[in-house]
Amino acid sequence: xxxxxxxxxxxxxxxxxIVERGHVVALTGAGISVDSGIPDFRSPGxxxxxxxxxxxAQIEAFRANPEKVWKMLRALGxxxxxxxxxxxxxxxAQLERLxxxxxxxxxxxxxxxxxxxxxxxxxxxxSDQYLVCLQCGKRYEDKEVNQRGKDxxxxxxxxxxxxxxxxxxxxxxxEEALVRAQMAARECKVMMVVGTSAxxxxxxxxxxxxxxxxxxxxEVNLEATPLTGSVTDIFLKGSSSTxxxxxxxxxxxxxx
Ligand code: ZN
Numbered sequence: 621x622x623x624x625x626x627x628x629x630x631x632x633x634x635x636x637x638i639v640e641r642g643h644v645v646a647l648t649g650a651g652i653s654v655d656s657g658i659p660d661f662r663s664p665g666x667x668x669x670x671x672x673x674x675x676x677a678q679i680e681a682f683r684a685n686p687e688k689v690w691k692m693l694r695a696l697g698x699x700x701x702x703x704x705x706x707x708x709x710x711x712x713a714q715l716e717r718l719x720x721x722x723x724x725x726x727x728x729x730x731x732x733x734x735x736x737x738x739x740x741x742x743x744x745x746x747s748d749q750y751l752v753c754l755q756c757g758k759r760y761e762d763k764e765v766n767q768r769g770k771d772x773x774x775x776x777x778x779x780x781x782x783x784x785x786x787x788x789x790x791x792x793x794x795e796e797a798l799v800r801a802q803m804a805a806r807e808c809k810v811m812m813v814v815g816t817s818a819x820x821x822x823x824x825x826x827x828x829x830x831x832x833x834x835x836x837x838x839e840v841n842l843e844a845t846p847l848t849g850s851v852t853d854i855f856l857k858g859s860s861s862t863x864x865x866x867x868x869x870x871x872x873x874x875x876x
Pocket of ligand 1: 753754755756757758776777778779780
């Protein structure tokens with residue numbers, strides 16, 4: 621992406637909004653992890669091209685045939701491999717260290733925000749780092765019980781098959797995550813929407829909730845989304861791994 625004087629001006633506007641208004645909350649989605657090598661599941665070549673989500677990502681499908689779903693989960697594990705936070709995640713962690721960013725609300729399950737250094741992360745869709753037993757409710761760390769390269773599904777000590785602690789289709793969003801996200805959205809002065817078109821409930825509610833209480837909405841996406849023409853005040857077009865480091869740089873220049 622070649623940057624133009626207009627791009628630099630929009631970056632300065634975004635930096636000024638963050639510095640003047642403080643208290644930033646970010647809503648992130650698959651787009652921020654693409655540059656860590658995690659493909660957007662919904663995009664062509666993504667996991668849902670190879671595995672029909674109706675057959676593999678429904679909670680009923682898991683209950684009916686967990687061994688089959690675990691084959692998909694293993695393939696997914698191989699695709700995601702040892703993903704590391706990219707400059708987009710690191711940019712958000714720097715925004716927290718600078719005292720502006722308070723909370724990250726994410727639709728991702730990869731824990732890359734926590735690994736980059738963000739300390740208050742609301743996970744709408746759970747986390748793939750934990751496994752949970754649907755029989756007895758016991759939780760395990762994935763790396764404790766799940767060995768890559770194995771064929772059979774990991775099991776609980778009660779012998780039931782374990783499920784990744786991520787939200788499958790047909791399962792509710794964890795109540796606590798919903799409540800925390802709504803509170804964060806109402807309290808923020810700047811809402812950053814990064815790498816998501818936020819069209820899927822409940823993420824779709826968050827930018828609107830922030831806007832209603834007077835927040836400035838800054839959007840960072842590769843392409844315009846339904847938000848761009850509605851709630852977005854400042855649209856930074858481009859990949860989050862390019863834009864966020866530049867935004868942090870611009871903020872640092874502003875505050876010295
Ligand atoms: Zn169990």
